[in-house]
Every structure is written in structure tokens, then in C-alpha cells.
Amino acid sequence: MRSRVAWGWAELLVRVKHDKASTLPRAQLADCANEVFNRQHRLSFFMITVFNDCARLVCFDRNGAAMTPSFSYLEEPDVIGKFLYRLSRLDRAGRGYDASVEAASLENERFFRALHERHPQPRSAEAAGLRDAATAGWRVYKVGVDAPFSTDGTPVRRSSPLARHELLVGKPASVQGSLVGRGTRGFVAFDVTSQQVVFLKDSWRPDSEYIRSEFDNYMLIAESGIEGQYSIPTLLGGGDVKCNGVVQRTRTPTTRYHPFIHFRLVLKEVCRRLVDFRNSYQLLRAVTYAFGAHMMIWEACSLLHRDVSAGNILIHNPRDNEDPDSDHVVGLLADWDLAKTEEEMTSGGATQQRRSGTWPFMSARLQQFPEKPHDVADDLESFYHVFNWCALLYLPHKKSLKVEILAEYISRMYDFASPDNPELGHPDKLENMETGKPFVTMLELAPNIPHPLQLVLQNLASLFQLHYYHVCYPPGPPGLAPQLEMTPKERPQLDTAPSWEQYLEDVPPASVESRKDLPTTSTELRDPTMSPLRNHRKVLTCLWRAVRNGSAWPGADRIAAHRVV
Structure with a gap:
């Protein structure tokens, strides 16, 4: 008889293993505990592990695990008995449940599960998110958020009134x-208080006075006086989670990490993931608008994101409920929890033991010189790697049909970490940046008609090559073309020019930068002030000129995802 674990209802796990091995399989225990945390709303979780004739009592939270010394359950059977008795006498909070969350009533559950069926546009991101949230087998909860909230749909301010909002959530959109x-877990949620669909971010932040919270980073951006619209999610409310006036914190002692504080943010927009782009033009627009937001925020308040990745750029269609198939999307740069100001980055040492950033998208210099301080050029390079990574996985190029070769290439360029030093990436990534070699060679739209993304990637490669020349360092054969309809698609010019367009250089898209700008001899003076990555403008000019030429881009050039990552 086969059975499966009902993770969403698990109260206590008992892990039994009889093996000749002398060590406890701790990674497997952590995976089991994480499955419970992803399925339920908990601060901690208990487990009994039985290994041969010995046992341990274990308590997990987001800081790790605390466990008793190993004991013989044959010689001391009362230990487990007393533990189970005491556990049964505790209330829900004592057993590790989040007291700010409760199971939804039957009426609320039925309402939430039917929301997607009543949505006016079934193909919208909201409807798709609600449909996924109502997946059978996942419980529906009511989450209470007591925090400052906006009253008119604009970004929340520090002066916004405190309010209690109750949100219905189901299966998380991300874990x-x-x-x-x-x-971090993300939920497409229904705010019962304001009667609207929102996005709930539930996460844990380091408990340190030297690390600013994501809520405070949003406040810093809102108070910076940026004129016009900038592409980041609209924060409606949120903050640290409190129950009876007490902030929820992890309790497991550790010297490797800061303790963590539980927090929630309620965001207005429900978006698609960047990897769900429908064609290369949508990818271009999403990355370009996110890049523009990065520039505006850096220049307004010197706040650097420090974790640009494919997971932190979201596709938002402002007209999703009217025209969900429109290519006129924008990219929202989300997840500002690792952001720091320029002063914070230059005034002292690291506030955490691990380097910030998502490994595949970190700059080649950071991966080869781990002690190098993170600077604005590293963030700009991360946008370039987002382009490359998405193109390698989802667009037609010369390695598209050679899956084994493609898998090895992506692993080498974007996933590799040295066995001797996990903080070191593969040197080939640095070599590509130094030589200006594009990471992707796109297939032509037709004979002698290059894919427009190839020009963008080539221009970016040249810009970064020039940057790598000037900065100071710390001490295969073509494949078969997929059968795709890659004809340019006429797109109406529906855009209102973004606020940052006025700052861009008037440069034709084919000549933003070229190899003629590189020094002709190796003895020519290297000058960091000559780097095109001193600010955002040259890269953003390259991207925006391509966006404005939308009719040159194909409408259906996405291919099936390669199963290589």
C-alpha cells in the first residue's frame, strides 16, 4: 500500500531510519521541515527522529534546528512520552503555528476558490494567479496584517494610518x-478589507539594527522626491508581524546568521514572472523598464538593489484586464530587501556573512574577486546576464536544439561554483566579459536579417568589454533552426515616454558603442573614468532605442523551455 504525507495538515513528523550509517541525514530532515513551512503558516515545527535504537527531539525554525542529545528510546522511553504529553497541552502558538493566521471559514474558502471563475478577464495575470492559488489539496487561510496601510491605492507612507487588513490566501505563487x-513566499491574495486582489509577500528579514528592512527601503524611495512614474511594485501596506504587541522572531541560536524577524508586505500589482514572457520584445521591454527604475532610484537616493535577477523582475501589463495579450508591458523591479545606500556600502564591512545577490546573475568580477565591494556596475551587469540567461533558455539560438551542449554551457557560465572555493565562479564568464564575446548567438529571422536582440546583446557586450578594460581589478558548430514563425510584428506606438527618456543620449541603436572605441594597444592608459558603466545612460540608451523600434521584433519567437536548469 502506498501513501503520501499530508504536509498541509502535519502536526508532528516522526522520521524513522534504520541504517548502518553513523550519521543522521540532516539534509533530508531539513527538506521535510521546509515542506511543512511551505504548506503551512508556522514559526516553528517539531519532529522526532529515530535512528536505529536512538532518537532525538528536534525543533525547526527559519534559523535552523535545535535538537536534544541522542538518547536510547529503549532505555528511556519516558522521554518521548513526556514530550508528546506536553506538546498536546500547548495551544496552537505553543505548537509553532503563526497566531496571526487561521484557517478560512467554509464560506470564505468557497468564495476564494471561485474567485477566478468570476474574474472579468480569464486570461489576465490576476485570474491565472487566483486559479493557481485555488489548487486542490492546498488549504485556504485568513491572514491578518496589522500595519500602516494606504487608503487610496497610492504607495503607503510612514504617516499612513494603522489598520487591520484580512487576506485570503491559498497555494503560494512562489516558495x-x-x-x-x-x-520568502508570495501569494496572490484577496484583501477582504479593501475588496481587491493583491499580492502578499511573506518573508523573514535579518534582526539587525544595521540592516534596513524592505519596508524602510520602500519608504526611502517614496520620500526621495522622484518625479514621474518608476517601475517598482506599489506597496500598499505592511511591516513586521506582531502578535499581542510582540514581534515574531526566530529562536534557534546560531553564529552563522542573524536571527530573523517575520514581516509581510501587501503589493498592489499581480504580475507574471519574467520567464513567462511571450516573445523577445516583451523580454526587452520588461528588462528595460526595470533598468530605468534602477537608474532613477540610484540617482535619486543612492539606493542600490544588489540582487538583480530573473526572479526579481516582474512583467506587468497595465491593461491586463482589457488586453492581456498586449506586448506593451513594463517590467517592475521588485524585492528590495537586500538594497543598501552608497554610504552604507562604503562606510563599513559586510553586515551578513554571505555575499548578496543571486548566483547566476552576479557579475563576473564579483565571482572571481569575492572580496571586491559590490558597486553599481555589478548591478548593471546583472541585467545583462538576465538577458543572456532568458535568451539561452527560451529563445532560438545556435545551441537551441543541442540540449546537452546547452546544459553544459549554462552550467559553466551561470551555475558553476568552484569545489575548492564556492565563492568563485567559472573563469569563462570573466573571459567573455573581457573579450566582448556575446553569450548568445541568436538565429536570424531570415537569411541575412539578424534577430534584433542580437544587435542589443552585441552592443551590450561591447559596452561591458570597454568597462572591463578600464576598471581596476583587486589584488561549437551551429545547430538546426527550430521551426518558428519569426516574422516582425507590427506594434502600435502606445507608450507614453517614461520619465527617464529625457536623460538618454540621442544615439542610433546600431552605434551605441562599438569595438572601435576600445584602445588599440595594450599599453594605452586604462582609465576607470572612461568606463561606460559610470552611470546607467549608455546601457539604457541601447535598450530604449530597441524598444522604440518595436516593429522590427518578431511576435512569436519563444520556444519550449529547455529542461536544463
Whole structure:
């Protein structure tokens, strides 16, 4: 008889293993605990592990695990008995449940599960998110958020009134794969208080006075006086989670990490993931608008994101409920929890033991020189790697049909970490940046008609090559073309020019930068002030000129995802 674990209802796990091995399989225990945390709303979780004739009592939270010394359950059977008795006498909070969350009533559950069926546009991101949230087998909860909230749909301010909002949530739209750390989960939720669909971010932040919270980073951006619209999510409310006036914190002692504080943010926009782009033009627009937001925020308040990745750029269609198939999307640069100001980055040492950033998208210099301080050029390079990574996985190029070769290439360029030093990436990534070699060679739209993304990637490669020349360092054969309809698609010019367009250089898209700008001899003076990455403008000019030429881009050039990552 086969059975499966009902993770969403698990109260206590008992893990039994009889093996000749002398060590406890701790990674497996952490995976089990993380599955419970992803399925339920918990601060901690208990487990009994039985290994041969010995046992341990274990308590997990987002800081790790605390466990008793190993004991013989044959010689001391009362230990487990007393533990179970005491556990049964505790209330829900004592057993590790989040007291700010409760199971939804039957009426609320039925309402939430039927929301997607009543949505006016079934193909919209909201409807798709609600449909996924109502997946059978996942419980529906009511989450209470007591925090400052906007009253008119504009971004929340520090002066906004405190309010209690109750949100219905089901299956999370995203979860974290690791037990230890921020444990970020995202939910497409229904705000019962304001009667609207929102996005709820539930996460844990480091408990340190030297690390600003994501809520405070949003406040810093809102108070910076940026004129016009900038592409980041609209924060409606949120903050640290409190119950009876007490902030929820992790309790497991550790010297490797800061303790963590539980927090929630309620965001206005429900978006699609960047990897769900429908064609290369949508990818271009999403990355370009996110890049523009990055520039405006850096220049307004010197706040650097420090974790630009494919997961932190979201596709938002402002007219999703009227025209969900429109290519006129924008990219929202989300997840500002690791952001720091220029002063914070230059005034002292690291506030956490681990380097900030998502590994595949970190700059080649950071991966080869781990002690190098993170600067604005590293963030700009991360946008370039987002382009490359998405193109390699989802667009037609010369390695598209050679899956084994493609898998090895992506692993080498974007996933590799040295066995001797996990903070070191593959040197080939640095070599590509230094030589200006594009990471992707796109297939032509037709004979002698290059894919427009190839020009963008080539221009970016030249810009970064020039940057790598000037900065100071710390001490295969073509494949078969997929059968795709890659004809240019006429697109109406529906855009209102973004606020940052006025700052861009008037440069034709084919000549933003070229190799003629590189020094002709190796003895020519290297000058960091000559780097095109001193600010955002040259890269953004390259991207925006391509966006404005939308009719040159194909409408259906996305291919099936390669199963290589």
C-alpha cells in the first residue's frame, strides 16, 4: 500500500531510519521541515527522529534546528512520552503555528476558490494567479496584517494610518527551496478589507539594527522626491508581524546568521514572472523598464538593489484586464530587501556573512574577486546576464536544439561554483566579459536579417568589454533552426515616454558603442573614468532605442523551455 504525507495538515513528523550509517541525514530532515513551512503558516515545527535504537527531539525554525542529545528510546522511553504529553497541552502558538493566521471559514474558502471563475478577464495575470492559488489539496487561510496601510491605492507612507487588513490566501505563487534564511513566499491574495486582489509577500528579514528592512527601503524611495512614474511594485501596506504587541522572531541560536524577524508586505500589482514572457520584445521591454527604475532610484537616493535577477523582475501589463495579450508591458523591479545606500556600502564591512545577490546573475568580477565591494556596475551587469540567461533558455539560438551542449554551457557560465572555493565562479564568464564575446548567438529571422536582440546583446557586450578594460581589478558548430514563425510584428506606438527618456543620449541603436572605441594597444592608459558603466545612460540608451523600434521584433519567437536548469 502506498501513501503520501499530508504536509498541509502535519502536526508532528516522526522520521524513522534504520541504517548502518553513523550519521543522521540532516539534509533530508531539513527538506521535510521546509515542506511543512511551505504548506503551512508556522514559526516553528517539531519532529522526532529515530535512528536505529536512538532518537532525538528536534525543533525547526527559519534559523535552523535545535535538537536534544541522542538518547536510547529503549532505555528511556519516558522521554518521548513526556514530550508528546506536553506538546498536546500547548495551544496552537505553543505548537509553532503563526497566531496571526487561521484557517478560512467554509464560506470564505468557497468564495476564494471561485474567485477566478468570476474574474472579468480569464486570461489576465490576476485570474491565472487566483486559479493557481485555488489548487486542490492546498488549504485556504485568513491572514491578518496589522500595519500602516494606504487608503487610496497610492504607495503607503510612514504617516499612513494603522489598520487591520484580512487576506485570503491559498497555494503560494512562489516558495523558497531552503529551510534556513528568508523563507520568502508570495501569494496572490484577496484583501477582504479593501475588496481587491493583491499580492502578499511573506518573508523573514535579518534582526539587525544595521540592516534596513524592505519596508524602510520602500519608504526611502517614496520620500526621495522622484518625479514621474518608476517601475517598482506599489506597496500598499505592511511591516513586521506582531502578535499581542510582540514581534515574531526566530529562536534557534546560531553564529552563522542573524536571527530573523517575520514581516509581510501587501503589493498592489499581480504580475507574471519574467520567464513567462511571450516573445523577445516583451523580454526587452520588461528588462528595460526595470533598468530605468534602477537608474532613477540610484540617482535619486543612492539606493542600490544588489540582487538583480530573473526572479526579481516582474512583467506587468497595465491593461491586463482589457488586453492581456498586449506586448506593451513594463517590467517592475521588485524585492528590495537586500538594497543598501552608497554610504552604507562604503562606510563599513559586510553586515551578513554571505555575499548578496543571486548566483547566476552576479557579475563576473564579483565571482572571481569575492572580496571586491559590490558597486553599481555589478548591478548593471546583472541585467545583462538576465538577458543572456532568458535568451539561452527560451529563445532560438545556435545551441537551441543541442540540449546537452546547452546544459553544459549554462552550467559553466551561470551555475558553476568552484569545489575548492564556492565563492568563485567559472573563469569563462570573466573571459567573455573581457573579450566582448556575446553569450548568445541568436538565429536570424531570415537569411541575412539578424534577430534584433542580437544587435542589443552585441552592443551590450561591447559596452561591458570597454568597462572591463578600464576598471581596476583587486589584488561549437551551429545547430538546426527550430521551426518558428519569426516574422516582425507590427506594434502600435502606445507608450507614453517614461520619465527617464529625457536623460538618454540621442544615439542610433546600431552605434551605441562599438569595438572601435576600445584602445588599440595594450599599453594605452586604462582609465576607470572612461568606463561606460559610470552611470546607467549608455546601457539604457541601447535598450530604449530597441524598444522604440518595436516593429522590427518578431511576435512569436519563444520556444519550449529547455529542461536544463
